[in-house]
Each structure stands twice: as C-alpha cells, then as structure tokens.
Amino acid sequence: METLTVALGKRAYPIFIGQGVLQRSELLLPYLRQPKVAIVTNTTVAPLCLRRFVDSLSTAGIDVAEIILPDGEQFKNWQTLNTIFDALLKRRCERSTTLIALGGGVVGDMTGFAAACYQRGMPFIQVPTTLLSQVDSSIGGKTAINHPSGKNMIGAFYQPTLVLTDTDVLDTLPDRELRAGLAEVIKYGLIRDLPFLEWLETHIERLLGREPQLLEYAIRRSCENKAEVVVADEHENGERALLNIGHTFGHAIETGMGYGEWLHGEAVAVGTMMAAELSRQLGWISANDVGRVEALFTRAGLPVVGPRMAADRYLELMQHDKKVQGGKMRLVLLKEIAGAVVSDIATPLEITRAIEARSIHA
Amino acid sequence: METLTVALGKRAYPIFIGQGVLQRSELLLPYLRQPKVAIVTNTTVAPLCLRRFVDSLSTAGIDVAEIILPDGEQFKNWQTLNTIFDALLKRRCERSTTLIALGGGVVGDMTGFAAACYQRGMPFIQVPTTLLSQVDSSIGGKTAINHPSGKNMIGAFYQPTLVLTDTDVLDTLPDRELRAGLAEVIKYGLIRDLPFLEWLETHIERLLGREPQLLEYAIRRSCENKAEVVVADEHENGERALLNIGHTFGHAIETGMGYGEWLHGEAVAVGTMMAAELSRQLGWISANDVGRVEALFTRAGLPVVGPRMAADRYLELMQHDKKVQGGKMRLVLLKEIAGAVVSDIATPLEITRAIEARSIHA
Numbered sequence: 001m002e003t004l005t006v007a008l009g010k011r012a013y014p015i016f017i018g019q020g021v022l023q024r025s026e027l028l029l030p031y032l033r034q035p036k037v038a039i040v041t042n043t044t045v046a047p048l049c050l051r052r053f054v055d056s057l058s059t060a061g062i063d064v065a066e067i068i069l070p071d072g073e074q075f076k077n078w079q080t081l082n083t084i085f086d087a088l089l090k091r092r093c094e095r096s097t098t099l100i101a102l103g104g105g106v107v108g109d110m111t112g113f114a115a116a117c118y119q120r121g122m123p124f125i126q127v128p129t130t131l132l133s134q135v136d137s138s139i140g141g142k143t144a145i146n147h148p149s150g151k152n153m154i155g156a157f158y159q160p161t162l163v164l165t166d167t168d169v170l171d172t173l174p175d176r177e178l179r180a181g182l183a184e185v186i187k188y189g190l191i192r193d194l195p196f197l198e199w200l201e202t203h204i205e206r207l208l209g210r211e212p213q214l215l216e217y218a219i220r221r222s223c224e225n226k227a228e229v230v231v232a233d234e235h236e237n238g239e240r241a242l243l244n245i246g247h248t249f250g251h252a253i254e255t256g257m258g259y260g261e262w263l264h265g266e267a268v269a270v271g272t273m274m275a276a277e278l279s280r281q282l283g284w285i286s287a288n289d290v291g292r293v294e295a296l297f298t299r300a301g302l303p304v305v306g307p308r309m310a311a312d313r314y315l316e317l318m319q320h321d322k323k324v325q326g327g328k329m330r331l332v333l334l335k336e337i338a339g340a341v342v343s344d345i346a347t348p349l350e351i352t353r354a355i356e357a358r359s360i361h362a
Numbered sequence: 363m364e365t366l367t368v369a370l371g372k373r374a375y376p377i378f379i380g381q382g383v384l385q386r387s388e389l390l391l392p393y394l395r396q397p398k399v400a401i402v403t404n405t406t407v408a409p410l411c412l413r414r415f416v417d418s419l420s421t422a423g424i425d426v427a428e429i430i431l432p433d434g435e436q437f438k439n440w441q442t443l444n445t446i447f448d449a450l451l452k453r454r455c456e457r458s459t460t461l462i463a464l465g466g467g468v469v470g471d472m473t474g475f476a477a478a479c480y481q482r483g484m485p486f487i488q489v490p491t492t493l494l495s496q497v498d499s500s501i502g503g504k505t506a507i508n509h510p511s512g513k514n515m516i517g518a519f520y521q522p523t524l525v526l527t528d529t530d531v532l533d534t535l536p537d538r539e540l541r542a543g544l545a546e547v548i549k550y551g552l553i554r555d556l557p558f559l560e561w562l563e564t565h566i567e568r569l570l571g572r573e574p575q576l577l578e579y580a581i582r583r584s585c586e587n588k589a590e591v592v593v594a595d596e597h598e599n600g601e602r603a604l605l606n607i608g609h610t611f612g613h614a615i616e617t618g619m620g621y622g623e624w625l626h627g628e629a630v631a632v633g634t635m636m637a638a639e640l641s642r643q644l645g646w647i648s649a650n651d652v653g654r655v656e657a658l659f660t661r662a663g664l665p666v667v668g669p670r671m672a673a674d675r676y677l678e679l680m681q682h683d684k685k686v687q688g689g690k691m692r693l694v695l696l697k698e699i700a701g702a703v704v705s706d707i708a709t710p711l712e713i714t715r716a717i718e719a720r721s722i723h724a
Contacts, residue, residue: 034688078440089511095684117479119684120506120517121597144482149451155482156518235483322457322481326396 002220006139006227008159008234015139015163015223017216022049022127022166025056031161033096033123038065040084040111041102045071045129048172053102053127065091069107074260076106076146084114095119098161104130104177105137105264109152112143116158126163130173131181131215132265134165135188135222136243140230146259150320151251157235165223167216175208179301180265182207185218186296187272188225191242191332191340196221197296204299241323242340245332246271249306249355252317256309269302270358278346278354279334289337306359311352314359318351364582368501368589370521370596377501377525377585379578384411384489384528387418393523395458395485400427402446402473403464407433407491410534415464415489427453431469436622438468438508446476457481460523466492466539467499467626471514474505478520488525492535493543493577494627496527497550497584498605502592508621512682513613519597527585529578537570541663542627544569545634547580548658550587552634553604553694553702558583559658566661603685604702607694608633611668611717614679618671631664632720640708640716641696651699668721673714676721680713 001018016027037057041050046068054064067087069080088099099122101111108126115124128138144155170178182204189197199221200207206214226243233240249271253262276290294304306314323330328344329351335341346354363380378389399419403412408430416426429449431442450461461484463473470488477486490500506517532540544566551559561583562569568576588605595602611633615624638652656666668676685692690706691713697703708716 078444082440085509085516089509089515089682092681092686092689094686094688096687117516117518119515120504120519142482147447147451153451153481154447154479156479157482319454320451324454324456325458326456327454 004223004227007231011159013160013162015165017165017220019168020166021164022053022169023056025060027164028125029060032098035061036063037098037100038067038088038091038093039100039102040067040069040107042069042071042107045103049129049169050102065093072260073106076110078145081110081114081145085118088118095122098123098125100125100127102127102129104133108133108138109144112158113145113155116143116156124160126160128165129169130177131170132184134219135181136184136226138163139223139226151255165219167212167219170210170215176263180263182300183265183269183302185222186300187245188222190293190338191245192338193225194338197338201296204296208301241342242332245340246275248318248321248323248331249274251321252314253306255317256313257307266303269297270304270306273304274354274358275331275333277357278350281350281354282346285334285336308360311355314355315348315351366585366589369593373521375522375524377527379527379582381530382528383526384415384531385418387422389526390487391422394460397423398425399460399462400429400450400453400455401462401464402429402431402469404431404433404469407465411491411531412464427455434622435468438472440507443472443476443507447480450480457484460485460487462487462489464489464491467495470495470500471506474520475507475517478505478518486522488522490527491531492539493532494546496581497543498546498588500525501585501588513617527581529574529581532572532577538625542625544662545627545631545664547584548662549607550584552655552700553607554700555587556700559700563658566658570663603704604694607702608637610680610683610685610693611636613683614676615668617679618675619669628665631659632666632668635666636716636720637693637695639719640712643712643716644708647696647698670722673717676717677710677713
C-alpha cells in the first residue's frame with residue numbers, strides 16, 4: 001500500500017492506494033468521530049463491493065447505514081441529492097456521523113456535496129471505484145450536482161477526511177469506463193508532466209490490458225499531480241483551472257447530448273482535441289503536436305471527434321462555464337506539450353473553427 | 363453610521379449600521395469583484411425598498427439582476443432555491459458576480475446558501491430588512507434551507523463580504539415582526555450580557571415604540587455580541603451553540619406546526635421559556651428567575667406558552683436537532699441569568715416535564 005498526502009494544513013488528508021484496502025477498516029477507524037457511518041453507493045457498484053466493505057466495518061463495531069442510488073450522470077441532480085438527505089434523517093445520522101462515497105465520480109461528487117450541506121457539514125470519506133474517480137474526482141474537494149443547463153453548476157469545495165483507493169475494484173470495471181478514466185490520466189501528462197506523458201505513450205496498451213503494477217503506477221502518479229495542484233490552489237483562483245483542459249468543450253457535449261450519454265472522460269478527450277486544435281490555430285503548438293495527442297487518445301480507445309451538434313450550441317452551453325469572467329470565455333489551452341495555460345485570447349470565431357474542425361457537422 | 367467588524371482573519375467583514383445606508387452604494391462598491399450584482403428579495407420587501415436600492419446601484423454603473431421570491435418560511439426549500447439558480451443562469455451571472463440578500467432571515471439564509479453553492483461559491487452581501495435578521499441571522503455565515511422534517515437541516519457556513527443594516531427600513535416592519543426580532547435581542551442579554559438584559563428590562567416598551575436611537579443601540583449591541591461569539595467559534599464547535607438557546611424547542615414548534623405558522627422569534631421565545639423551566643427543574647435557576655424571563659418576553663408582546671402539540675411530538679422533532687450527539691440531546695440551558703451552557707444532562711422525562719409546563723396540552 002502507498003500513502004500520499006494532500007497537504008492542506010489543518011485539513012490535510014491521506015490517500016491510501018493499494019490492493020484490498022477496501023477490507024482494511026483499520027485504515028478508516030482513526031478518522032471516524034463516532035462509530036457510525038452512512039455509505040452512499042449505486043445499484044451497479046453495490047453488488048460488486050458493498051458487502052465486503054460493510055462487513056469489514058461491521059466487524060469493527062461500526063453502525064452502517066446503506067444508501068443506494070440509481071446509476072448514471074442523469075441522476076446527479078437535486079432529486080437524488082434529496083434522497084440522500086431523506087435517508088440520513090430517517091437513519092438519524094448526526095453532524096458527526098461520517099458519510100462515505102463508494103462509487104465513481106457521480107457518486108463521489110454528489111455524496112461530497114450532500115456531506116457539505118447536511119447539517120451544514122459532516123465528515124466525508126471518498127472510496128472511489130472507477131479509474132476516473134481514483135485518479136481525479138475523489139481528490140481535491142470539488143463536489144457538485146448538475147443543473148439542466150450546466151454541469152457541476154451547483155456545489156461546494158469540501159475536502160474529504162481521507163481517500164481510500166482499492167485498485168482491486170478495477171477488475172470489474174467495464175472497458176469503456178477504464179478508457180474514460182485514461183482520458184484524465186493522459187491529462188496530467190499533457191498539461192504539466194512530460195515524463196509521465198512519455199511513459200503513457202510507451203505503456204498505454206498495457207494499461208488497457210489492466211496490468212496491475214502499471215495501473216497502480218498510473219494512479220499514484222496521477223494522484224501526486226492532482227494533490228500538488230490542489231495544494232497550490234485549493235479554490236481554483238489560478239493553476240487549478242489547468243486541470244480542466246478540454247472540460248469547457250466537454251461539459252458542452254455532456255450537457256448538450258443529455259447527461260449520461262457521453263461518459264465524462266470521453267467528452268474530455270474530445271474537448272482536449274478541440275483545445276489542442278485551437279492552440280494550433282493560435283500558433284502555439286504544431287500540427288505534429290496535435291497529431292501526437294490524437295494518437296494517444298486513439299490508442300486509448302477514446303473518441304477524438306465530437307458529436308453532431310452545431311458550433312453555436314457549443315458556444316451557448318460554454319457560456320455557462322464557471323471560468324467565464326466578465327462575459328469572456330477563459331479556456332485551458334496548450335502553449336506547448338505538457339505546458340497548459342488559461343487564456344481568454346481566442347475569439348468566438350476561432351473557437352467555432354476549432355469546434356468545427358473536431359466535430360461532426362450538424 | 364456605525365461600523366462593526368466581524369474579525370474572521372482573511373475573511374473579516376464589516377457591518378455598516380445606520381439610517382439610509384441602503385441608498386449609499388459607495389459603501390458596497392469597493393466589495394464588488396465585477397460591476398454586476400443579483401439581488402434576491404421577496405414580494406413583501408420589493409415594493410418597500412427594492413427600487414431605491416437598485417436605483418442607487420444603477421446610478422453607480424452597476425448591472426443589477428432582480429430575483430423576487432414568494433414571502434414566507436414555507437418557501438425556504440429546494441424549489442425556491444432552484445428558482446434562484448435558474449435566474450442566475452438565465453441572467454448569466456458568473457462566479458465573480460455578487461449575490462445580495464435584501465430581506466429578512468428567510469431571504470438571507472436561502473440567498474446565502476445559494477451563493478455558497480452557485481458555481482461552488484460566489485461573493486455575497488447581506489442587506490437585512492427585519493429586526494431579527496439585523497440583530498442575528500445576517501451575521502456569522504449560517505445559511506440554510508429547511509427539510510420537511512428539520513429546520514435549517516441543509517446548508518453551509520458561508521460568510522458574507524459585508525452586511526448593510528439600514529435602520530430606516532424598520533419603519534415599515536409589521537409589529538409582529540418587530541416583536542419576533544426582540545426575542546433574539548433579549549437572547550443576547552439572557553445568555554451572556556447581564557447589563558444589556560437590564561437595559562432591555564428598562565427600555566423594552568420604548569423599543570416597541572420604535573424610538574430610533576434606542577433601536578439602533580439594541581441592534582448595535584446585539585451585533586457586537588453576535589460578532590464576538592462568531593469570531594470565537596465560527597463553526598459552532600463550542601460557544602456558538604449558546605446562541606441557540608430555545609432553538610431546539612423552537613424548531614420543533616416551527617416544524618411541527620408547519621413552516622410559516624409561527625414566526626421564528628415567537629417559537630424561540632417559547633423555546634427559551636422551556637429551557638428556563640428545565641434549568642429551574644435542574645436546580646440551576648430559581649422560579650423567580652424564570653418569572654423574570656417570562657415578564658420580559660410578555661412585555662415584549664411575545665408568546666410564553668407553546669402550541670397544542672404532544673410532548674412526544676416535540677421530542678421526536680427535537681431528535682433531528684443538529685446538536686444531537688451520539689443520540690444524546692444537547693440543550694442550551696441557564697446555569698444562571700446571563701450564563702448559558704450546553705448540557706446533555708436532562709433526561710427525556712425532565713425535558714417532557716419542561717415542555718408540558720410550558721405548552722397547551724395536546
């Protein structure tokens with residue numbers, strides 16, 4: 001097992017990464033403020049790993065409430081959030097009960113937001129079960145639900161007290177989810193870590209083949225990158241925005257196509273291609289560089305062209321992005337490979353061209 | 363005009379108290395991060411003071427979006443909160459747009475929570491228009507909405523960037539609201555400020571008569587007390603809980619009778635009588651002391667006996683209180699007049715007796 005730390009001063013917390021940590025309740029116990037937890041998971045994850053997790057906690061004398069949600073991005077909304085609150089109240093969960101998210105990004109984001117709001121804040125543990133949530137969304141305290149016209153529009157910065165990352169659970173992860181997770185892994189290389197990007201270019205097929213040691217390395221390296229950025233800029237006033245490369249375009253795809261149609265990682269891959277294309281138009285990177293990014297996403301089995309949606313619709317949806325400032329769209333672009341920047345330099349026309357170069361025309 | 367400061371380090375903020383400050387946009391301007399605000403108010407407050415507030419901002423070149431909610435505690439819920447989010451998105455409000463609450467406690471609590479959640483947090487200004495919100499709820503960053511089975515159950519600690527308290531607006535406040543506000547004013551004397559309690563005992567009728575200088579003194583003194591407690595214990599891990607004297611009983615009345623039937627201050631007055639009665643039963647204060655509290659509430663025109671509701675129903679509703687810990691009910695009680703404590707010493711039987719002594723039997 002590896003232990004990383006997200007060094008946020010008084011709110012610092014560990015990330016435990018390893019095989020079988022889900023059954024090691026002794027890792028969690030020191031972080032509980034009372035011998036009671038509520039676990040939020042979904043109908044897909046529950047049959048795969050809820051029982052062994054609950055058993056390990058029950059054996060240690062912890063009272064466990066189970067809250068099982070429907071699975072899918074389309075349920076990341078008020079209605080589902082309210083079912084969490086209803087269950088917490090029904091089970092008399094208190095301000096010092098710990099809420100645990102057992103699942104992927106949707107479960108983690110929504111459960112984290114529930115923890116941030118229930119009784120104005122209860123302790124919260126992330127147990128990510130998808131590659132994407134293990135390498136990205138479980139770390140850093142971004143929690144949210146979607147609004148019909150904007151992804152992650154309603155939420156909070158609320159840090160967990162610990163993250164428990166069991167690499168064994170990836171054994172049952174569908175291939176499509178594995179690939180979507182790789183989009184966020186590649187992201188770290190692309191925005192700030194050239195040696196990692198090169199390592200990924202060497203090993204991408206073996207990652208798709210789920211070689212445990214390689215997956216574990218990719219997860220740890222991603223978590224290190226994420227933790228560094230979060231510690232430097234917790235509330236995204238600067239550098240943290242770089243983690244959102246491709247996300248403004250990607251969120252437009254997710255929202256525009258209907259939540260749940262495109263996986264987040266898939267939309268991010270296409271969005272990153274649009275950002276790369278726009279960076280090329282601005283003269284920052286070469287066509288060769290764009291080809292290099294495209295080749296890696298393609299080898300990872302990810303889409304590199306967007307869905308049939310008009311560029312105007314993209315622009316309209318992108319206007320709701322959280323990075324918009326004074327009406328100006330701020331995008332994460334590439335000054336060079338492994339060197340991302342936030343910029344509002346691109347005109348709507350240039351953005352339109354990049355979208356059109358990378359999507360099926362409507 | 364008086365200026366107080368809530369000394370929360372980097373998040374310190376001023377409270378401007380005075381006549382006509384609503385029209386003094388120069389007080390707000392330095393706190394805006396972009397020349398755009400959204401004002402949330404309700405159908406009662408809007409015709410009384412929205413226009414002059416908006417005019418003063420517009421004249422200063424600020425783009426103002428207006429969001430007008432229905433009036434009443436029964437609207438302090440998800441549905442209304444969502445109408446705020448919808449309006450913010452429709453008006454393209456950004457993460458650096460400032461959200462302003464113009465209204466009483468319901469508007470302030472709900473708007474503050476909306477600001478805490480919209481795009482994971484936008485700047486927020488309180489402009490309280492009731493006595494209760496001026497002396498209590500606008501300060502200290504408690505924001506929330508109600509859940510059908512628990513008042514203020516879903517919310518956040520989220521500090522405003524400033525509080526603008528115009529004492530002129532109290533001229534149009536209904537008498538019932540004025541009295542409800544006095545319950546929270548009396549609270550400060552009762553829990554921690556004996557000289558203020560004595561001052562109130564001398565001047566309560568003149569406060570009901572709305573003498574401006576006396577009202578202004580009561581507001582300032584209340585704000586000073588509130589600010590001191592909040593600075594000492596922002597997230598209510600200790601002393602801040604004392605501000606909730608009578609609130610556990612009071613919330614049970616508000617929730618049990620249906621939100622909006624009892625005003626918050628009315629429920630708090632009765633709840634405080636129950637807390638005083640329980641303190642007497644525990645041998646901490648005398649029957650004389652209880653009589654002293656009752657006399658002041660009565661002179662202030664506040665109820666001192668609860669509604670027709672079974673003690674069991676009180677207990678059930680009180681179980682959802684945020685101060686419950688390990689299943690034990692923690693109540694704010696009086697060790698002496700002007701000396702409140704948090705205690706879990708009272709048994710359910712003792713609590714029942716105090717409720718029954720102070721309510722119409724069901």
